[in-house]
Amino acid sequence: MKKKLQFFWAEWIPKYRVAFVWLAILISTCKPAEAHLSSSFYWQQEQLRITGKVTDQAGVTLTGISIKVKGQNTGAVTDDKGNYAIIVNNVSAVFIFSYLGFTTQEVAIGDRRIVNVQMIAAPNSLNExxxxxxxxxxxxxxxxxxxxxxxxxxxxxxxxxxxxxxxxxxxxxxxxxxxxxxxxxxxxxxxxxxxxxxxxxxxxxxxxxxxxxxxxxxxxxxxxxxxxxxxxxxxxxxxxxxxxxxxxxKKVNGETPPTLEINSYFTTQRITRKLDFMSPSQYRDLVSMKKIGAFDYGASTDWLKEVTQTPFSQVYNASLKGGSNKTNYIANFNYRRQEGLIRKSNNNIMYPRLEVNHQMFDGKLKFNVNLNGYQQEYFSGADGSAFRTDVYRNALTYNPTDPIRDAQGNFTEHTDKTDYANPVSLLEETDGLIQNSNFRTIGTVTYSPINDLKVMLLGSRDLFNSTRGYYETKQHLSTRRDRRNGYASRGTTRSVEDLAELTATYSKGFNDHDFTALGGYSWRQTNYQDYFMQNWDFPADDFSYNNMGAGLALERGEAQQNSYQRENKLVGYFFRLNYSFKNRYLLMASVRREGSSKFGTNYKYGSFPAVSLGWNLIRESFLRDSKVVSALKIRGGYGITGTEPSEPYMSLDRLNFNTQILINGQWIQAINPSTNANPNLRWERKQETNLGVDFGFLNNRITGAIDLYKRTTKDLLLDYTVPTPPYLYNTIRANAASMENKGIEVQLNFRAIERTNFSWNTTINYSTNRNKLVSLSDENFQLASGYFDAGDTGEPIQQRISRVQIGQPIGNFWGFKSLDIDQNGYWIIEGKDGKPKPIAQQQADDKQVIGNGLPKHFLNWNHSFAYKNFDLNIIMRGAFGFQILNTSRMFYEAPVMLTRGNVLSTAYDNVYGKRPLADNQSLNYVSYYIENGDYWKIDNITFGYNLKLKNTPVKSMRLYLSGSNIATITKYKGIDPEVSMAGLTPGLDNRNRYPATSTYTIGAMLNF
Structure with a gap:
């Protein structure tokens, strides 16, 4: 009898378990009298013990992996050998495997009693x-x-x-x-x-x-x-x-059920900081003191309020994906309706994208078609641009006692003042629209004749079209001041970039060796066309910029019209080899041979080699079983890259047909050279050496990387003055200068806390860079002075801002070093001999380096918290070791600017603790207005809640609140220390800038 029972439990129960399950369910639904029996039977048959092991993609066992039974409080954690065991009451149970640093997985146990899982590395893991x-x-x-x-x-x-x-x-x-x-x-x-x-x-x-x-x-x-x-x-x-x-x-891989994802959010903004200009009452105090230039017109107007708005922006993104193993698709549509802080400034964009994948012949032949692009439309506040720079500036500086309109209903204007206009009029008396469209077609065909070989052909066309229109009415300042009587401009741009690339990749592994070889050919052609025309003196405002021929200025030869077209080609051949021995010793070597039509006759082609080596120390026997070090790799690389000239035809002789000469009372078109030919024009060549180490400790709870680099760029392009003759033109663009950059980068990632319901992940990264201009000359072209000046303060100061000089970094502010003011309120500066002198006795050689606009240090600190269904993300970042030229203070903290409108409330504060500047002290570019730009920002805080929805089409939903550019710790007195780093004048806080903003967002993400 005992043996028969053993046979029953060992053979019949597993064999007919599905029948027993259904029988138990049936019994459980019977009358209450049988309830006890059915419950006991169900418990005996369905309580299951599930065991398994959890490893990473390399087969390494993982300790501390959290396993939960979906919808229950039951769970377990893997031991030091990666093993786990869980008791469940249902064969339909689903396990959730999660661990910070790995992608969360949901696994149905089905009829299995042993469930082994391989965790997939999440972002920022060394194994991705x-x-x-x-x-x-x-x-x-x-x-x-x-x-x-x-x-x-x-x-x-x-x-x-x-x-x-x-x-x-x-x-x-x-x-x-x-x-x-x-x-x-x-x-x-x-x-x-x-x-x-x-x-x-x-x-x-x-x-x-x-x-x-x-x-x-x-x-x-x-x-x-x-x-x-x-x-x-x-x-x-x-x-x-x-x-x-x-x-x-975003992509789709393999068989995917139809899935719809929707992401929508709404945003508003506020100005980060308002500059403190004189209020109407403060301004009237200046009038009562009979300050020169101060006039009370009887009104009280907040001009900044008049030109700004509380913007409301909205973004909608819908993504539909699905398909089988052979054919799948993803369709994405994005609509953005954005409003700016300045009235009329906007940006409306639609981004459609459709990508389809298909494979045949058992996956040997694959096709991919990607159609995408955008349509964009926004207000044009000036010729060809979205923002008229003087709107914001005049909103700050226009007389606060001036009314918006006069008694006759016309906008108040003061045409006798330079660079001064009613900001509301600048907005209301203009009409403009810029419409851009971009259509990109991308197609790839991939063929794998054998398992280790992949040949891919890629072809694409990127087509961009832009139409621009702008109009100033007959009531605009341009009519009152410049007598244009209605001004219009129109322009169109069209660019086409065609690309064709053929690549072949062969991968092979045998024993402990792995090779991947890549060879390819690339061909690219770019065509650019543009036309622009303007006209004024229109009979009426009715047609705006849509009847250009109605203006009289073009007929009189006063207005301009022009068109332009350029084309260039780039071809390249490239090869790369990757080699790995036991995943321990690594090699990558590549070379690209490339030619460009932009280069001169003697340098049509250039070669760009690279090599890098790596050593995975963690694979060595002395570290393989380490409990502390979980990843350690040393790497080093060297490579040469280049930069094309910005424009084509610069290596050729070009002629100018725009000159007119008066001969015998008639204007005759003349032809003269506009550039010199340079057959040696070539690429700027950057040589870079990089040494790095990637590391992980304590089962990769701490990971990171450290990099040291040095990059030397030779043959930098610059315009040089040359004699005529032998040259036809007095300047030539040539390769002669060189520059050096070197720095350190550190990235640290911490999985600080990992609990069942709570986790905290934090990352810190730091970088520093030192820049130096090594040379501006070579044996053929010299800049005898060893420097040149860049940037401009604008009128009425009219001085260069920066000096680019051999042995110095880019971004040096070059001006007078202010030391004090005298008893009459005039600047005292430091002369070239180091001694104080009145600013009235200034000489050009008294100028010196008074700061640098490039930050020397960058620090970022990010946090990610998760508690049950809640999450919190914080981004903080800062820049240090740089200065900013505060042009708002330089112009509007001087009492003399009262003759041109309003001034900052600090214009009459004591300077150097003595007294205010003299009322007639002219504007000057001095170091007093160079400020420390160091800042630390709480750049983004996002709080979210994730919830699962049952019995609805919505599988999951995420709701979130977010704020950007929330708070800034800085001593800088301007609107925001995060200023432009572009060009040769980084650190310049332009008084015409669009104001910086803080952004607040509420959004939802839904999955169907």
Whole structure:
């Protein structure tokens, strides 16, 4: 009898368990008298013990992995060998495996009693896959400086472009948002300034095709990879000097049920800081003191209030994806309706994208079609631009006692004053619209004749069209002051970029060796067309800018019209080899041979080699079983990249047909040279060495990387003065200068707290850069002075701002060092001999370096908290060791500017603790207005709540609140210390800037 029972339990129960389950369910639904029996039977049959082991992708057991039974409080944690055991009461139970640093997985146990799980590394883990040029690579095998940021780690809240997603996320990559203009784009600088007159932006590739930070909607981005050093970027040749940003849009892989994701948020803004200009009552005090230039017109007007608004912006993103193993798709639509702080400033964009994948012949042949682009429309406040710079400035400086309109209903104007206009009139008496459209078609065909070989053909066309219109009415200041009697302009731009690339990748592994070889060819052609025309003296305002021929100025030969077209080609051949021995010793070597039609006859082609090595010490026997060190890799790389000239045809003789000569009373068109030919014009060549270490401790609870780099850029382009003859023109653009950048980058990631219901993850990254101009000359072209000056203060000061000088960094402010003021309120400056002297005795050689606008140090500190269904993300960042030229103070803290309108309330404060400046002390560019720019920002706080919805079409929902640019700790007195870093005058706080803003967002994300 005992043996029969044993046979029953051992053989019949497992074999017919489904029948027994249904029988138990049936019994449980019977009458109450049988309830006790059915409950006991069900418990005996369905209480199951599930065991298993949890490992990572490399097969390493993981300790402390949290396992929960979905919908229950039952759970377990893996032991030091990665094992776990859980008792469940239902074969339909679903386990949730989670651990900070790994992707959460839901696993149904089904009929299994042993459930082993392999955890997939989450973003910022050393084991993730990084996107590199023309392919991907396991993070463990990366030997160059490559940073990866996934969507879940992007900066949260309202963002306007892809660059803002990276704020504070990547060491060495500074992302600056210098103002709140809704059409503005982030300024990105990677490892310092490497050029003088060429482009400074990194190469941006969206799904392997060149684009910009605004080409794709931020909500449609899956990940961003940054190739920071020369060994990583050299595969892109002449486009890689400023680094490479690889943007990957959201994808669908394999069989996917139809899924709809909706993300919508609403945003408002406020000005970060209002500059303290004289109020009407304060201004009237100046009138009562009979200050020169102060007039009381009887009104009290808050001009800043009149030109600003409380903006309300809205963003909607819908993503639909699905498909089978052979054919799948993703369709994304993004609509953005953005309003700016200044009235009429706006930005309306639609981003459609459709991507379809299909494979056949057992996956050997794959097709991908990607159609995307955008349509954009925004108000044009000036010729060809979105924001009229003098609106904000005049809102600050217009007389606060002036009424908006006079007794006759006309806008008040004072045409006798220079650079002074009614800001409300500037807005109301203008009409303008800019309409942009971008259509990108991308297609790839991938064929794998054998398992280890992949051949891919990529073709794309990027088509951009822009139409611009602008009109100033007959009531505009331009009519009253300049007698234009209605002014209009129109313009159109069209650009086409065609790209074709053929690549072949062969991967092979045998024994302890792994090889991946890449070879390819790239062809790119760019065509750009533009026309512009203007006219004025119109009979009426009715047609705005839509009847250009009605104006009389063009007929009289006073207005201009012009058109332009240019074209250039770029071809490249490239090869790369990756080798790994036991995942221990790593090698990457590449070379690109590239030619450009922009180069001179003697230098049509250039070669860009790179090599990098890595040593995974964690694979060595002396560290393999370490309980402390969980990852350790040393790497080093060297690479050469280049920069193309910004314009084509610069190597050729070009003629100018725009000169008119008066001969015998008639104007005759003349032809004269406009540029000199330079057959030696070539690429700017950057050589970069990078040494780095990647590390992880305590089972990767602490991870990070440290990089040291030195980059030397030679053959920098600059315009040189040359004699005529032998040259036909007095300047030539040539390669002769050189520059050096070196620095350190540190990235640290901490999984600080990991509990069942609470986690805290924090990251810190720090970078420093030192820039130096090494030379401005070579054996053929010299700049005898060893320097040149850049930037301009504007009238009435009319002085250069910065000096670019051999042996000095870019960004040096060059002006008079102020020491004091005399008893009459006039500046005392330091002379070239180091002794004080009155400003009236100034000489040009008294000027000196009075600051530098490039930050020497960047620090970012990010936090991510999670408690049950709540999450909190905080981004803090700062820049240190730089100065800012506060032009608002330089112009409007001087009493003399009262003759041109309003002034700052500090204009009559004591200077150097003595007395105010003299009423007739002219404006001067002195060090008194150079301020310490150091700042620390609480840049973003986002609070979210995630909830599961039952019995509804909505699978999950996330609600969140977010604030950006919330608070700034700084001693800087301007509106915001985060100012432009562009060009040769970084650190310049332009008084005409669009005001900086703080942004507040409420949003929801829904999954169907």
């Amino acid at each position: 896959v990084a996107v590199i040029g023309y392919g991907t690579q396991k993070r463990e095998r990366v030997t160059s400086a490559v940073a990866t940021v996934k969507a879940e780690n992007f900066a949260k809240g309202a963002v306007t472009d892809a660059g803002q997603l990276l704020r504070g996320k990547v060491a060495g990559l500074s992302v600056v948002t210098p103002d709140g203009n809704p059409t503005g784009v982030s300024q990105i600088n990677l490892r310092g300034i490497t050029t003088i007159v060429s482009g400074r932006e990194p190469l941006v590739l969206i799904d392997n095709v060149p684009g910009t930070l605004t080409t794709v909607a931020p909500e449609d981005i899956e990940s961003i990879d940054v190739l920071k050093d020369g060994s990583a970027a050299a595969i892109y040749g002449t486009r890689g000097t400023n680094g490479v940003i690889l943007i990957t849009t």
